[in-house]
Amino acid sequence: MAEVALVSATIEDVARAAEVSVATVSRALRGLPNVAPSTRARVVAAAAELEYVADPTASRLAGGRRMALGLVVPLLGQWYYAKLFSGVEAVATVAGYDVLPFTTSGPGGAERFVRRLPFRKRVDGLVLADAPFDAEQFATVVRTGVPMVSLGAFAEGVSGIAVDNIAAARLAVGHLTSLGHVRIALIGGSPDDPFRFSVPVDRFNGYQQALASAGLSFDPALVVPGNFSPEGGAEAMQQLLSAPSPPTAVFAGSDEMAIGAMQVARDAGWRVPEDLSVIGIDDHDVSAYVGLTTIRQDVIGQGERIAQLLLERLRSKDEPDEVHELHPTRLVVRRTTAPAPVGASPSR
Amino acid sequence: MAEVALVSATIEDVARAAEVSVATVSRALRGLPNVAPSTRARVVAAAAELEYVADPTASRLAGGRRMALGLVVPLLGQWYYAKLFSGVEAVATVAGYDVLPFTTSGPGGAERFVRRLPFRKRVDGLVLADAPFDAEQFATVVRTGVPMVSLGAFAEGVSGIAVDNIAAARLAVGHLTSLGHVRIALIGGSPDDPFRFSVPVDRFNGYQQALASAGLSFDPALVVPGNFSPEGGAEAMQQLLSAPSPPTAVFAGSDEMAIGAMQVARDAGWRVPEDLSVIGIDDHDVSAYVGLTTIRQDVIGQGERIAQLLLERLRSKDEPDEVHELHPTRLVVRRTTAPAPVGASPSR
DNA sequence: CCGGGATCTGCAAGCGCTTGCAGATGCCGG
């Protein structure tokens, strides 16, 4: 049993114990070639005896690699980003990388992030998730030369993945039109919403396309921002309810907004799905349990994939080809969507 | 406009540009005393011109402090831990610390964590959140000498905070008994559940105390594990429904379990709250929007507080007094609890 | 028995900072 390690062993202690040089210890412990098996065994034994672990800070300095990935997200603590983080973290950890979160919606927001570029010299690569940057800000970030990949929105020069938001929106709205709905509202992020960048735009486009496919007209009064939160969804629904000619179905850009919206509708005496159909996007952990029809996406899987992409990029010396992957979504029908109420299809 | 910084400036570049020594640059930029104002200005200007930022890795090595906090949680990506993370991260960031997550429920679980002690030499301090360690494992972690604080369960020798789970459970069950409920089920973590450690135990005790206070008898058949997930809550409810004498009210140890339970009950034709009252703990983001009555706790606030506690501990040279803070909870009555159905109060 | 390549190991120079110590300078009161 070893003593309490008030000051823990360094590589030098191990070298002394194994009667080799520190260089050999370093090579032996990291599994590098050109170390005699017997030597390696001796080193490993000494290291174990001393409970030695290499100081990552020193390794990083000497090795020139930070062994850390940055994850830029609007905020932590929201369902989507928490799942994303766990996916990224899982893959990064296995590869020996730490992952450092950077938020762009805290105090100062994206502007502060771009002014400080806090990831400089701390990470080897960056995952930009729904980065709310304008073109100039984006260019500033790119100019740091830090390898990066993007999630949720594609940018020239940067590999990335995203779900096909246009397709997802079409899937959702198509489900509603196939149920006979004619007045279909969209609760999205606001146009100037920093969150999820092009995501709301794509979903809006998909929404319009689906309406067009079904021969339905587009009514701007049925499009309201929802801020990707239950509160925002609730406010949006409030607004829709007071419209001169309210919708019979709502497509919300996230399940959290959908849940907020449903609540308001029910409070106002509308039955879901009899009077109002509601569909979301995400398949949030609780969605199955509130019966919400939704477009499912695999957020953890996206996190894992984007981390892999970044790690590959870091491994390959030569700049790899730019890749833009579209991840699939799936319609999950539950109990918040139903055929349009009869006689409730007004203006056309 | 500076050139593209393929290789970024080091402290030596700045020293050269400002015509001072690297030592002076270091002192000037960090705001240390004994630097002439004019010198400091010159250094700051040079640093700005070169877009210099100190390499944290080098600072850490030289400074002897890792400037990182470890956050040990069962898993990321769950509501509670995501919120916690964001609270910890906010405070740590302001103080210049990174926060590294460590999960204890992934592959290998707590055992792997204790065997590897992956936080060694990487963090200056550790937040143990609902650490699922037995006494021996806990001792091993403590023996590393890394300063630590705990969240969710108190341990001798370690400062920490927690919500008063006994009180919270009493509050919840008291609410139900005051509504006339007599058969009240508890959905908690399982006894051998790694998650949240003493939390389920405390809540169980509070549950029993509240029953006793109301003069109600305790029925072990009404206590089932729920694993702190919606799925677990659903399974638990399934079990309760098939009990010979089912409950009229359910107290779930988390809102996610409550939501899962409600769904199953409703699927089985029970009306909530007319036939079955349900109360949770947490006040999850969506709880307000599904009308769930709950015991609210401020998770982000707990994260902020525990981070402060740890930072204070790191700052003070002398070992500070051990502190055990109990954080308040609050009953939030919504629409899932109601008076016990009449004529439905059987065995007593 | 010898030369040369393959293997193994050690030396020492960093990686980019921080910091204790000492030297240089400037200022004050006596």
Add this chain to the structure above:
DNA sequence: CCGGCATCTGCAAGCGCTTGCAGATCCCGG
């Protein structure tokens, strides 16, 4: 006008590793 102290600055030794290079050893075929 001088000694002494306070203020400012630089020197250089680390922090604990990694890695290019060269020396030492060993083995084999010729």
